[in-house]
Amino acid sequence: MNWQGWAEIALTLSLAVAVGWPLGVFMSRVWNGERTFLDPIMRPVEALFYTACGVDPKKSQSWHAYALALLAFNLIGFVITYAVLRLQGVLPMNPQGFAGLSGHLSFNTAISFVTNTNWQSYAGETTMSTLSQMVVLTVQNFVSAATGATVAAALARAFIANRGEGVGNFWADLIRTTLYVLLPLSFVVAVLLVALGIPQTLAAGVTAHTLEGADQKISLYAVASQEAIKMLGINGGGIFNANSAHPFENPTPLTNLITAVSINTLGWAAFFAFGRMVLAKKDVHALVMAAFVLLFAGAAGVYATETQPAPAQVAAKVDTTVNMEGKEVRFGAPATAAWVAATTGASNGSVNGMHSSLMPLGGGIAMFLMQLGEILPGGIGSGIAIMVVMALLSVFVAGLMVGRTPEYLGKKIEAREIQFSILAVVIIPLSMLGFSALAAVLPEALKGLMHSGPHGLSEILYAYVSGTANNGSAFAGLTANAPWWDVTLAIAMACGRFLPIVAVLAIAGALAAKPKLAPTAGTLPTDGGLFVGLLIGVILILGGLQFFPAMALGPIVEHFQVLGAVAALR
Amino acid sequence: MLSHLRPALVSMGLFTALLGVAYPLAVTGVAQAAFPAQAGGSLVRDEAGKVVGSALIGQVFAAPEYFHGRPSAAGNGYDASASSGSNMGPLNEKLIEREKTDAVSLRAENPGAVIPADAVTTSASGLDPDITPANARFQAPRIAKARGVPEKAVLATIDQHLDQPLLGFIGQSRVNVLALNRALDARFQKGG
Numbered sequence: 001m002n003w004q005g006w007a008e009i010a011l012t013l014s015l016a017v018a019v020g021w022p023l024g025v026f027m028s029r030v031w032n033g034e035r036t037f038l039d040p041i042m043r044p045v046e047a048l049f050y051t052a053c054g055v056d057p058k059k060s061q062s063w064h065a066y067a068l069a070l071l072a073f074n075l076i077g078f079v080i081t082y083a084v085l086r087l088q089g090v091l092p093m094n095p096q097g098f099a100g101l102s103g104h105l106s107f108n109t110a111i112s113f114v115t116n117t118n119w120q121s122y123a124g125e126t127t128m129s130t131l132s133q134m135v136v137l138t139v140q141n142f143v144s145a146a147t148g149a150t151v152a153a154a155l156a157r158a159f160i161a162n163r164g165e166g167v168g169n170f171w172a173d174l175i176r177t178t179l180y181v182l183l184p185l186s187f188v189v190a191v192l193l194v195a196l197g198i199p200q201t202l203a204a205g206v207t208a209h210t211l212e213g214a215d216q217k218i219s220l221y222a223v224a225s226q227e228a229i230k231m232l233g234i235n236g237g238g239i240f241n242a243n244s245a246h247p248f249e250n251p252t253p254l255t256n257l258i259t260a261v262s263i264n265t266l267g268w269a270a271f272f273a274f275g276r277m278v279l280a281k282k283d284v285h286a287l288v289m290a291a292f293v294l295l296f297a298g299a300a301g302v303y304a305t306e307t308q309p310a311p312a313q314v315a316a317k318v319d320t321t322v323n324m325e326g327k328e329v330r331f332g333a334p335a336t337a338a339w340v341a342a343t344t345g346a347s348n349g350s351v352n353g354m355h356s357s358l359m360p361l362g363g364g365i366a367m368f369l370m371q372l373g374e375i376l377p378g379g380i381g382s383g384i385a386i387m388v389v390m391a392l393l394s395v396f397v398a399g400l401m402v403g404r405t406p407e408y409l410g411k412k413i414e415a416r417e418i419q420f421s422i423l424a425v426v427i428i429p430l431s432m433l434g435f436s437a438l439a440a441v442l443p444e445a446l447k448g449l450m451h452s453g454p455h456g457l458s459e460i461l462y463a464y465v466s467g468t469a470n471n472g473s474a475f476a477g478l479t480a481n482a483p484w485w486d487v488t489l490a491i492a493m494a495c496g497r498f499l500p501i502v503a504v505l506a507i508a509g510a511l512a513a514k515p516k517l518a519p520t521a522g523t524l525p526t527d528g529g530l531f532v533g534l535l536i537g538v539i540l541i542l543g544g545l546q547f548f549p550a551m552a553l554g555p556i557v558e559h560f561q562v563l564g565a566v567a568a569l570r
Numbered sequence: 571m572l573s574h575l576r577p578a579l580v581s582m583g584l585f586t587a588l589l590g591v592a593y594p595l596a597v598t599g600v601a602q603a604a605f606p607a608q609a610g611g612s613l614v615r616d617e618a619g620k621v622v623g624s625a626l627i628g629q630v631f632a633a634p635e636y637f638h639g640r641p642s643a644a645g646n647g648y649d650a651s652a653s654s655g656s657n658m659g660p661l662n663e664k665l666i667e668r669e670k671t672d673a674v675s676l677r678a679e680n681p682g683a684v685i686p687a688d689a690v691t692t693s694a695s696g697l698d699p700d701i702t703p704a705n706a707r708f709q710a711p712r713i714a715k716a717r718g719v720p721e722k723a724v725l726a727t728i729d730q731h732l733d734q735p736l737l738g739f740i741g742q743s744r745v746n747v748l749a750l751n752r753a754l755d756a757r758f759q760k761g762g
Contacts, residue, residue, distance in 0.1 A: 004739035011740070049584055053577035065574075072574035076582050125651055135590035142589045143582075171577055178585070183593065190597045191604070197626060199611045200601035205651065206613065208623045211636065211751055216629050218650040220611050225597040242644075242653035245694030247626040248611065253741020312666040316673035318685040319704075325665065325691040326655045329640070329700040330733075332742035354655035354694045455659035477657035562660055 001307050005334030009299050012257060012338040016264035017292060020377075023181075023265060024272025030180045031153040031173060031273060033057070042179045049175045057175075060166025063509030066154055067502050069170035070147060074114050074498070077140060081110035084136045093131035095204040101127065108486035113137055115497035116144035116379055118230075118237030118349055118472040119489060121481040125219040125240050130202060133239060138226050142186075145233030145266075145380050146177040151501055152270050152381030153177075155388060156277035158508035159409045162516040167508045177380075181266070182233060189262060190228035196258075197251040200224040223248055231262035234379045236349030236472045244339070244352040245328055256335055256352060263342045263350070264295075267377030271384045280409045282527035287387050288377075290535045291345075295376040298369045299341035305362035306333040311565040326357030337362075344369040345376030346383065349472025356450075356459070356475035360562055363475065364555030367462055370469040372543040373428055379470065385504045389421045391526065392507075394538045396421075398524050407523050410516045417507050424503035429546040431468040431492045436461045436550065444484045450477030454558035461554050463489060468496035614748065623748050624650070628699040631751060635716035637701065637709050639747045640688050641672060644696025655694045679712050700744035703732055717758045727753050 029036055036042075050057055061069065084091065089100040101109065105121055112119040113136070122128070128137070150173035157168045194200045205219045221239045227249055230237060240246040250256050268288065275284025306327075309320035322333045331339075336353035343350050344366045355366050369376060375387040392408055396418050399406030406413045439445035439460045449456045455475075462475040467489040474480070480489065525531060601609035612625040623629050628639045630648045645652040658665040672690040686705040688698075706728045714721040731750045735741045 004735065007739045008741075045588070049581060052584060053580045055577050069574045069577070073578040073581065076575070076578040080582060080586075123652065123654070125653065134594045135586060138594060139582075139586050139590040143585055171581065175581065178589070183589065187593065187597065191600055194597070194601040194605050194609050197608050197612055200598050200609045201611070202598060203610075206611065206621055208613070208621045208629070210623055210629045211748070211755070212629075212631060212633060214630060216623060216627075216648065216650055218611060218624055218627060222594045222598055224601065224609075225594040240653050240695075242655065242695035242697070245655070246653050247624075247628075247695060247697055247699055251612075251626045253736050257736075257740055310660050312660070312662075312669040313687055313690070315666045316669035316685070316690055317677075318669070318673050318690050319687045322687060323660070324687040325658065325660075326694045327691075328693050328695060328698050329688050329702055329744045330698075330741050335741060352694065354657055356657040356659060357655060357694075359660055450657060451659050451662065453661075455661065458659075475657070476655070477659070558659070558661065565661060 001303060005303060008334045009303060009338040012260050013264070013292070013296055013299060013342065016261045016342070017268050017288065019261060020265045020268025021272050023269035025276060027181055027269050027273035028276040030176050031156070031277060033172065033176070036180055038180050038184060046175060046179055050171070053171060055169070055171045057169050057172035059169055061169055062165060063154070063167050063505045063512070066167050066170045067505045070150065070501065071498065073174065074147060077143060078110050078114045081113055081136045081140060082106050085109055085132060088129050088132050091129070091131055093134070094129035096129055098127060098129050104483045104486035105481055108490045111490040111493050112472065113140035113237065114144055115470050115493045116148055116233070116235060116347065116382070117467060117470040117493045117497070118235045119467055119474070119493065120237055120472070121486055123241035124238060130204065130221060133221055133226060137237065138229060141226065141229040141233045141235045141237070142178055142182050143174070145182060145235065146174050148379040149177040149270060149381035150174050151385045151504055152274050154505060155385050155508045156274045158512040159278045159411060161512040163514065164512045167505065167512055182229065186225070186228040186232055189232060189258070190224045192258065193224040193227055193255060196255045198224040198227055198255065199248055227259065228262070230350060231259045231348070232266055234263065234267060234346050234348045236343065238350060244350045245354070250352055253330055253335065256331060260339050260342050263348045264346050264377055266380045267346050267383045270381045271377055271387070274384045278409055283409060286527050286532050286535070287384070287391060290532045290539070291376045291387065293536065294372070294539065295341055295345040295369070298345060298365050299338050301365045302340045302358070302362045303334055303337035305359040305365070306337055308359055309566050310359065311562055311569065314566050314569045323359055326354030328353065340366050341369060343473060344471060347374040347379040347470045349466065351473050354476060355462070355473055356477045360555045360558035363458060363462070364551060364559070366473070367458070367465050367551070367555065368543065368547070370465045370471050371428070371432065371547045372539055373425060374469045374471065375539070382501070386424065386500060389424050389504065389507070390539055390542070391535060392417055392421045393542070394531070394535045395524055395526065397538060398534060404522055407517060407519070408526060410519070411511045411514050412517065416510045420503045420507045420510070424500040425542060427495055427499045428468055431495050432461070432465045433547070433550060435464040435488050435492055439464070439488070442484070448479040448482055448485055450479070454554050454561065458554040458558065461550055464492050467492040470497050625746065625748065626699055627697050628747060631747065634712055636751045636754065637706060637713065637747050640698050640701060641668070641690065641692045642696040643692040648697060650697055653695045653697055655696060656692045680708055683708055699746050699748060701747055703728065703743050703745055706745045706750065713754065717754070719758050723758070727757060
């Protein structure tokens with residue numbers, strides 16, 4: 001470890017917050033339906049959407065209607081994506097000549113991209129045609145991100161409302177977030193990435209004649225346009241199998257910095273946008289602080305583990321300063337560590353180094369950040385929404401201690417809100433641990449593993465943690481393109497996405513109907529250091545305690561095996 | 571639910587046209603016009619104009635007179651249509667055996683020097699175009715011998731091709747193997 005490494009990690013993580021702040025100001029204007037500088041271009045497009053869809057953007061929906069609209073939109077997205085992937089072989093724009101995907105792989109991939117997970121049971125450059133990458137996967141990268149954002153907008157309106165009914169209009173939130181935030185920002189970042197070396201072509205590839213006289217077939221795609229939204233939309237599904245470790249997705253330290261910042265920046269922006277809408281900037285700063293502390297601790301932990309001696313390098317008697325297996329030379333330990341935290345703290349799931357080859361505790365930290373429920377800062381909007389659920393649970397716990405009805409941001413928190421809060425967070429351990437337990441004993445599932453022992457358990461656990469949290473990164477030794485894994489992971493992804501969303505919208509519905517209260521002397525302040533500490537405690541206990549037994553059998557026991565192996569080899 | 575299906579269908583159609591067709595094509599248009607070299611994959615050509623590789627993608631080098639890239643888990647090695655890491659966990663037996671075997675042959679080549687880690691580990695992509703400066707310097711004696719030139723001249727070539735971290739701390743020091751080997755061919759005879 002050296003100062004350069006710490007500086008790179010600190011810059012990467014804090015730059016995302018710094019850029020997220022002005023973007024959040026802009027995002028709140030978009031959600032409020034206010035004028036923006038993009039109106040001359042986007043207002044006519046927006047109007048066209050409303051006319052064609054036959055919706056009135058000013059009509060506020062009840063939480064039921066909002067949730068149903070959201071589910072209907074995602075259902076259609078799933079059906080179209082599934083159909084295109086199945087039929088890829090007979091559809092145009094397939095210069096690679098790839099066949100259609102199998103039923104279970106199409107099912108898994110369609111759910112995966114609709115839920116903003118972007119788990120990939122396939123290798124992009126040997127599976128997906130140009131049409132599939134562009135016309136269905138890129139589109140879902142945008143609209144699944146916008147879907148998450150709508151949840152935060154609805155929740156914010158619920159806190160503003162004083163005995164109100166509606167939580168806003170789903171279609172307006174969806175369309176405005178896409179047109180005013182995601183599309184223009186992606187366009188700018190995509191062009192920037194091309195300038196810095198990322199390819200953008202409709203050609204399928206070239207064959208090079210190498211210096212030693214061999215033929216090297218080099219796959220090409222329209223990479224930059226998908227790369228930009230893959231990061232900004234917190235999606236994470238790479239064009240190529242190696243994802244952001246591939247030199248065409250991430251060629252230089254500068255593209256690495258830009259894309260790593262892009263992973264978290266709109267997640268933070270949604271925090272700030274929520275705070276501005278609810279007029280609770282200080283309270284949201286406390287949420288940002290709690291999330292940032294945990295995120296930075298995660299990155300620091302991975303930097304520490306990846307600079308420990310790796311057993312293979314000790315055995316080979318080579319330099320042991322950095323565990324270099326599965327890392328790119330241009331990134332090294334610090335840029336990889338910052339990325340591991342950024343991608344798992346957000347629900348991104350892209351990788352610039354192979355998580356399966358991380359030291360055991362490094363891989364464990366990656367899992368742990370996902371187990372916290374994707375709130376550091378999580379997906380766009382979905383992150384702040386679950387973070388608010390954590391805050392509700394925190395004030396509830398504090399309320400139990402002093403015997404008062406808890407309040408948060410001017411709303412009384414009562415039985416209904418807490419019931420739905422628990423519902424929103426209980427699916428996480430249920431799906432992660434339940435599916436892992438099944439897979440650990442079923443021969444059908446175990447066939448897919450690359451490793452046995454603790455690392456094999458980590459492969460299983462990582463897959464369901466990643467799927468349920470809608471992250472999408474993997475211990476990629478697992479061969480997941482088989483009926484058991486494709487189907488169960490798809491179920492985990494769908495549950496982990498839509499049950500919390502519906503629960504949060506139900507909370508929004510309940511909160512909207514309540515009167516807005518002024519804080520009194522008995523109200524727990526939710527903007528200071530005390531609350532940050534309480535919140536971190538609740539997050540860690542919810543995340544940590546539930547998963548500790550499983551983690552102890554996976555990464556933790558493997559860590560002690562590594563220590564033993566290194567001591568024996570020396 | 572049914573009343574929501576029309577806006578769901580129609581908006582998905584419009585989104586597909588805008589985000590799935592217009593957006594990537596617009597980026598492609600701007601990219602091809604403004605940055606054709608990068609947009610096309612940063613291809614490297616010889617004097618005759620034939621593509622010899624991409625500046626961003628590593629390729630197989632096995633001859634003693636060339637700098638060797640890192641071990642690769644992409645296909646049969648540096649398969650740029652099948653990127654992949656090894657995904658081996660830190661205690662994987664195959665990984666430990668592979669690194670030990672590679673280290674034995676490297677140590678025979680340059681006894682006494684510390685073997686850099688990147689010389690025996692596979693990269694995440696299997697297509698890493700770079701090696702560390704330490705790895706390049708480790709290989710300098712072999713190349714000097716194979717080409718019959720002084721080691722100092724090889725080391726000087728490495729120094730000319732070092733890529734330093736941005737602002738001194740963003741990214742790592744590295745050498746692009748293809749660029750370095752092309753420089754060797756331009757400067758020295760191939761055989762000794």
